[in-house]
Amino acid sequence: MTEYQKYQLQWMIDHGHSLDEMISEMLAMQTDGDKVVFDGDVADLFSEWEYSSGFGGEIWACEAEWKDCEEG
Numbered sequence: 001m002t003e004y005q006k007y008q009l010q011w012m013i014d015h016g017h018s019l020d021e022m023i024s025e026m027l028a029m030q031t032d033g034d035k036v037v038f039d040g041d042v043a044d045l046f047s048e049w050e051y052s053s054g055f056g057g058e059i060w061a062c063e064a065e066w067k068d069c070e071e072g
Helices: 003-014 019-030 042-052 063-071
Strands: none
Touching: 003 063, 019 042
């Protein structure tokens, strides 16, 4: 696990979000009722969720911003 991945998990904890919540939101984004609206792999679905909606529009800093904060 990278330091950035640890940061993402800690961000979720600090903001009151869970892995179950993230998975539920990703699954909801993937389907509309019984119809599949996103037909990519899990990594693509995660990226789409992360960049388009996150937790109701709230998401951790991108890796570049995180690195700048860690180094500065």
